[in-house]
Amino acid sequence: MNDPSGVNLVRAVLEGVKIGSPKGDNLMPSFAAAYSDAEIASVSNYVIGHFGGKQGSVTSADVRAARN
Ligand code: HEM
Numbered sequence: 505m506n507d508p509s510g511v512n513l514v515r516a517v518l519e520g521v522k523i524g525s526p527k528g529d530n531l532m533p534s535f536a537a538a539y540s541d542a543e544i545a546s547v548s549n550y551v552i553g554h555f556g557g558k559q560g561s562v563t564s565a566d567v568r569a570a571r572n
Pocket residue numbers: 513516517521523530531532533547551
């Protein structure tokens with residue numbers, strides 16, 4: 505969230521997150537199918553601005569390129 509280009513953030517939103525713990529896995533769902541490139545770019549820039557305190561520079565083209 506501190507990276508204005510949002511490379512890891514976009515991947516987390518597209519692919520979801522799975523973090524193991526002794527009590528089981530913590531899962532974040534993938535949002536790749538639910539939202540458009542523009543919507544994911546938009547929410548990523550919001551998150552970078554709100555929590556990273558920086559101006560995000562994520563574009564729709566960046567999100568498209570990050571999709572599998
Ligand atoms: C657009 C909305 C969201 C954004 C931008 C977002 C972003 C992130 C990011 C950046 C991480 C950290 C990944 C890492 O540290 O490796 C994360 C973790 C996580 N997210 Fe989300 N998330 C969103 C919505 C959600 C929703 C709706 C859920 C649950 C239904 C969720 C559940 C989780 C879980 C369980 C983790 C792992 C937490 C942990 O154990 O450390 N997220 N998310």
